[in-house]
Amino acid sequence: MGFIIFLILLVAIWQGGYWIGVELLHWWKPYAMPSPVGVAESFLNLCEDGRLLEATANSLLRGIGGYAIALATGVLLGLSIHRSNYLQKNLKPLILGIQTLPSVCWVPFSILWFGLSTQAILFVVVMGAAFSIAISVDNAIKNVQPIYTKAALTLGANKKQLYRYVIFPACLPELVTGMKQGWSFAWRALMAGEVMTTSIGLGQTLIMGRDLADINQVMLVMLVIVLVGIIIDKCIFSIAERRILSKRGLSGRNTDIE
């Protein structure tokens, strides 16, 4: 409840500032400064012809698709790094390095290889998220307490049972945290990919706002991007995290603050 009041207050200050700075004192040009009312009008406009919904749905589908590929790639890569000492020593430092690369850096490659297509966007998403997922898979397995493995082995677990019944559940909390971080990387990378292409999506709608000098549309799309990110995080990852942790008697309260 307090948060809603805070938001209302924020919007009120924004509108007040716009009114004073743009309309009263003419400090800023109206085309360079969005206003709450302008954003709301833009929202109604884009809703009316269904463009906003279509763009959001497209982006979301692409995001989920790209994330799924990134997840599969990342988990495979993470497992290989974990299982092979050679890769652990040589490939992991490299992946750690690549992981720091902003996803937008993959855009030139993706355009050259895939053209201005959906594949190009997906490529950027996968490159943006897979490496961080791989690193967190490797770390999660490494952080499994040795006592669990020892206990399972002396209770007769073979290699397959050990991974399935002990290592996987033991590293689940950390895995979900890694998946959540992977999602936020994927979502950001998606926007980096979408602003360069012409396929309908949130990124493209944002760039269209820029091209039409419609700063309210730009602001609106930015808000939608943030909102979708928050909703996915709160409705999927944070809930999963909290469930897993509370089942084990560990409080999940600290983990959803980033």
Next chain:
Amino acid sequence: MSLVLQGLCKRFDNSDKDTLHEIDLEVATGEFVCIVGASGCGKSTLLNLVAGLEHPSQGKVLLDGAEVTKPGADRTVMFQEHGLFPWLTVLENVQFGMKLAGFSKQQQEDKARYYLEMMNLWEYRDYPIHQISGGMRQRTALARSLTMESKLLLMDEPFSALDKQTSNRLREELQRIWMKTKQTILFITHSVEEAVYLADRVVVLSPATGKVAEIVTVELPRPRHVYAPEFVALRHKILEEVRGEAV
């Protein structure tokens, strides 16, 4: 069942001296053997070698004539930290080994019930591990080990992380259970009192040489009482031995 340790040596990579040096020991079926020694004498290393969690530098561990090379359900270990899985309930933890071995649901249920009732834990079967006390966790771990009905039960200071009262109660329970099951047990402890209370034989390890310093047979009838004069005398004698070997 017979456990034979033959000229067992263990030297760690970062050391220039054997932690364990030419240990020879035989444990007979149904025997309760305690290993004591000052800290750093390699008690836990010895247990890990028998469990197959570590490999000897020289010599071998023979179980029924076969050399031990890796961990297995015929040598279940109960650890100092319970080693229960926090994502499972008390019952699921106790059934874990049986599930791996492919027991039927009914068998798992029956056996888990038998041992959980023995440990007075049946009514807590659906509790998650974090909601039961330290003593109950260790009793759950004991029940989990017992369900395996393994040839050899290895116990690595299982009661030493508990408060004195709980640990005394648990060793009484262990004595009671052992008198019933007569399972072969190799028990590591730093407490001479615990060793004399539980064991048929007490093996004293020497941290200086890494060898067996002495083996004392305890012939006191069970149930034993720690304040009985014979108990106190024997405990004193072994304690002197351990102190003499300490470095």
